[in-house]
Amino acid sequence: MTYEESKLKFIQGWGSLGSNWGINRTMAQIHALLLISPKSLSTEDVMEELKISRGNVNMNMRDLINWGLVRKDLKPGERKEFFYAEKDMWKAAMQIIKERRKRELEPLMQVMSELKTLDKTDKSEEAKEFTKTIENIEDVISKADGALDKLSRAQDNWLLGGLMKIVK
Amino acid sequence: MTYEESKLKFIQGWGSLGSNWGINRTMAQIHALLLISPKSLSTEDVMEELKISRGNVNMNMRDLINWGLVRKDLKPGERKEFFYAEKDMWKAAMQIIKERRKRELEPLMQVMSELKTLDKTDKSEEAKEFTKTIENIEDVISKADGALDKLSRAQDNWLLGGLMKIVK
DNA sequence: TCTAACTTTCAAAATAAACTGAAAGTTCAG
DNA sequence: CTGAACTTTCAGTTTATTTTGAAAGTTAGA
Numbered sequence: 001m002t003y004e005e006s007k008l009k010f011i012q013g014w015g016s017l018g019s020n021w022g023i024n025r026t027m028a029q030i031h032a033l034l035l036i037s038p039k040s041l042s043t044e045d046v047m048e049e050l051k052i053s054r055g056n057v058n059m060n061m062r063d064l065i066n067w068g069l070v071r072k073d074l075k076p077g078e079r080k081e082f083f084y085a086e087k088d089m090w091k092a093a094m095q096i097i098k099e100r101r102k103r104e105l106e107p108l109m110q111v112m113s114e115l116k117t118l119d120k121t122d123k124s125e126e127a128k129e130f131t132k133t134i135e136n137i138e139d140v141i142s143k144a145d146g147a148l149d150k151l152s153r154a155q156d157n158w159l160l161g162g163l164m165k166i167v168k
Numbered sequence: 169m170t171y172e173e174s175k176l177k178f179i180q181g182w183g184s185l186g187s188n189w190g191i192n193r194t195m196a197q198i199h200a201l202l203l204i205s206p207k208s209l210s211t212e213d214v215m216e217e218l219k220i221s222r223g224n225v226n227m228n229m230r231d232l233i234n235w236g237l238v239r240k241d242l243k244p245g246e247r248k249e250f251f252y253a254e255k256d257m258w259k260a261a262m263q264i265i266k267e268r269r270k271r272e273l274e275p276l277m278q279v280m281s282e283l284k285t286l287d288k289t290d291k292s293e294e295a296k297e298f299t300k301t302i303e304n305i306e307d308v309i310s311k312a313d314g315a316l317d318k319l320s321r322a323q324d325n326w327l328l329g330g331l332m333k334i335v336k
Numbered sequence: 337t338c339t340a341a342c343t344t345t346c347a348a349a350a351t352a353a354a355c356t357g358a359a360a361g362t363t364c365a366g
Numbered sequence: 367c368t369g370a371a372c373t374t375t376c377a378g379t380t381t382a383t384t385t386t387g388a389a390a391g392t393t394a395g396a
Contacts (some may be wrong), residue, residue: 001286003286009279036294052385083174089301089305089307092311113179118171130174133255139257223375224355226375247363342376342393344375344389345389346388348386349385350386351382353381355378357378364371
């Protein structure tokens with residue numbers, strides 16, 4: 001397999017992986033392209049490699065930056081902006097975990113706690129089952145949240161080759 | 169907040185959560201509905217509650233069954249099929265983790281290992297960076313895979329109130 | 337200030353995903 | 367067998383998401 005073939009296959013694969021995770025294909029492909037590129041790339045480089053429009057690159061690149069996966073690399077004397085991706089996949093994975101925790105788990109916990117304001121005088125079987133389910137979900141979420149928090153704080157130790165423990 | 173309001177809000181919320189995770193809204197809503205229902209429900213019950221078509225219920229219900237989150241509940245003497253969801257959210261979460269591991273992590277590892285057949289004689293900087301990235305990703309994936317495996321096997325202990333450890 | 341080089345925005349178009357509903361398929365009691 | 371009760375399929379439609387491309391916005395050097 002030549003380099004070009006591998007590259008294509010990787011970009012393809014990373015793109016379709018993304019779509020399973022609610023990330024759009026193009027964004028994942030841009031990320032893949034930057035991951036394997038030794039140099040930082042300009043908007044035009046990306047447009048050409050992936051055959052997509054300027055606007056598309058611009059918007060998805062902004063999202064990648066918001067996710068903390070990509071940074072601008074401003075070269076002195078150059079007017080154009082260049083972009084590069086965090087290459088250490090541990091760091092990238094942690095970044096994603098942290099962001100999703102913030103964006104999804106926290107709001108979900110908020111909703112769940114609102115749902116507990118359900119009228120306590122309703123003694124129907126439905127209402128009881130409902131309350132039980134909500135409490136159960138809250139419990140799972142808060143434990144998962146705690147575990148992810150520990151995980152992201154353990155990152156440094158882990159990266160240093162130490163032992164990672166997640167304790168309930 | 170009345171029971172009906174809470175119920176609606178929960179189904180809504182669970183539905184939109186799903187879409188962040190590559191799960192379609194309706195499937196998540198059916199799951200939510202079954203989660204809070206003390207009795208198992210028929211296709212018609214679901215159609216009516218969520219105002220969706222028979223075909224839609226049928227297909228999404230099948231997916232939920234494939235995910236191992238819902239089971240058929242055949243009542244003696246009844247021709248109709250009824251459905252119920254696993255109510256213990258720990259079990260449900262583990263089920264999802266196991267399935268995603270099987271469906272996504274394993275194929276991804278397969279692709280990555282294929283990519284390593286890249287011609288080793290290519291000494292370009294691009295090829296070197298590429299190989300490095302692939303190896304790094306493989307490393308992260310295989311560690312994540314191991315951790316999830318341990319997690320799902322630790323499930324019983326966890327559920328018994330024991331300590332969960334994930335060791336690198 | 338002016339303008340060329342570059343970035344950002346966003347309405348419209350293209351594409352993809354989900355949903356419907358009716359027809360086809362299945363099952364089983366009589 | 368037959369047909370009523372139920373489930374499954376899938377072509378066509380609707381809805382949602384993504385992409386384009388050109389116009390508007392920004393910036394910096396002359």
